[in-house]
Amino acid sequence: MRVSQVTREGKYAQSSVPRQLVYGTMVYVRQTIVRDASSALARAVCIATRYSAVRRQFGSKKGTLETQVLDYKTQQARLFPLLASAYAFRFVGEWLKWLYMDVMKRLQANDFSTLPEAHACTAGLKSLTTSVTADGIEECRKLCGGHGYLCSSGLPELFAVYIPTCTYEGDNIVLLLQVARHLIKTISNLGSGKKPVGTTSYIGRVEQLMLYHSDVQKVPNPDYPGPEVLLPSAFPCCSARLLVKPLAGDIPCPFSYHLGHFTVVSDLTSHDFAEDWLKPNAVLGAFEARAAKKLVACAQNLSKFTNPEEGFQELSADLVETAVAHCQLIVVSKFIEKLQQDITGKGVKHQIQLLCSIYALSLLHKHLGDFLSTGCITPKQGSLANDLLRSLYSQVRPNAIGLVDAFNYTDHYLGSVLGRYDGDVYPKLYEEAWKDPLNDSVVPDGFQEYIRPMLKQQLRNARL
Numbered sequence: 001m002r003v004s005q006v007t008r009e010g011k012y013a014q015s016s017v018p019r020q021l022v023y024g025t026m027v028y029v030r031q032t033i034v035r036d037a038s039s040a041l042a043r044a045v046c047i048a049t050r051y052s053a054v055r056r057q058f059g060s061k062k063g064t065l066e067t068q069v070l071d072y073k074t075q076q077a078r079l080f081p082l083l084a085s086a087y088a089f090r091f092v093g094e095w096l097k098w099l100y101m102d103v104m105k106r107l108q109a110n111d112f113s114t115l116p117e118a119h120a121c122t123a124g125l126k127s128l129t130t131s132v133t134a135d136g137i138e139e140c141r142k143l144c145g146g147h148g149y150l151c152s153s154g155l156p157e158l159f160a161v162y163i164p165t166c167t168y169e170g171d172n173i174v175l176l177l178q179v180a181r182h183l184i185k186t187i188s189n190l191g192s193g194k195k196p197v198g199t200t201s202y203i204g205r206v207e208q209l210m211l212y213h214s215d216v217q218k219v220p221n222p223d224y225p226g227p228e229v230l231l232p233s234a235f236p237c238c239s240a241r242l243l244v245k246p247l248a249g250d251i252p253c254p255f256s257y258h259l260g261h262f263t264v265v266s267d268l269t270s271h272d273f274a275e276d277w278l279k280p281n282a283v284l285g286a287f288e289a290r291a292a293k294k295l296v297a298c299a300q301n302l303s304k305f306t307n308p309e310e311g312f313q314e315l316s317a318d319l320v321e322t323a324v325a326h327c328q329l330i331v332v333s334k335f336i337e338k339l340q341q342d343i344t345g346k347g348v349k350h351q352i353q354l355l356c357s358i359y360a361l362s363l364l365h366k367h368l369g370d371f372l373s374t375g376c377i378t379p380k381q382g383s384l385a386n387d388l389l390r391s392l393y394s395q396v397r398p399n400a401i402g403l404v405d406a407f408n409y410t411d412h413y414l415g416s417v418l419g420r421y422d423g424d425v426y427p428k429l430y431e432e433a434w435k436d437p438l439n440d441s442v443v444p445d446g447f448q449e450y451i452r453p454m455l456k457q458q459l460r461n462a463r464l
Contacts (some may be wrong), residue, residue: 035093039236154416180319274384
């Protein structure tokens, strides 16, 4: 009733309150959903990472211990991008909160100039983060093998509770179409001299971006010792942790994470890979060019239709992909911006840099077709990015447990026997099994009365 009324005669009438104020609550709820996406994904990743360190399978030689599942590249390639995504969504969620506060201050002064961008950002990022998180929770359940399907793993309930977020507060596909409309409107306004700002500022450089070709190249450097590998220390002695000598003293925890201590260890192996992909400008350039070129292609195709709405309907699938490219660019850029801030704690910033590179390059690998078809990168550059990605997995591996411990989740909050902090998984799995009412007796109720007589009766062949 704040912005509209119905009279006693049944007539609809708008009030004098600006209708734009309605979007304030919508923006608030959606930015909260983005932050919650990070928490939900972090829970699933924490469970899967800890269990992957405890679980050993195959690879045994002459009676030695079998290989930790977390050491398999297939496990790392599926798990570590999700770990990086949990951090990325946390950072973009912090930025969205700031954006919401800024919008509310402006609304109080009757300044609605930033509201369209805030609406587009929260709509698109709500869609992107909840979709990735829902799929990520399910992937973490698969990463835990058969035990991941147990209720006691905590993952089935987490998945069932979380997946409605893909629908409430706006269906994810519908929200992406709203973002696409905002992008089409933004690029259409370039002809009138209206300069894009904020997250769409790159569209103002669309002419340059249309000519963009990545200059990443393979740089041989035999003297390069390789990036520092930081091993977590000061962790309790348990089967899920690497045991190294703890550091003395306390180190401040950055941005509300409980990241603990890290010890610097040099990787003396000589590397020969595309170091340029570690440069923020190289990554941002590729993602901006991809988003801009896909947007221009959609705008050109839309111009061929006499009826814009018919064209929008016909090209809706392409527009959704364009909106996703734009939203991924936002997350990558905000992740990079976070790294430009001071991050306390020895070795912590380097670990976050590794996760940032993993997040960006895993997206590049996943959407390699986009980057190649738009001419942003060459097949060779894509191959170099993939080679670097494998190297980054190896560098994150020693700190994987420390990076999930940094979320500081209690065992009670996780609600998972697989993700226990002490790594004592299998005795607890056995205890949980005995809590099932079906295990109260050796022979389940009803077997003697119904099942046994059926098994003992004389079987007869059917008349066919």
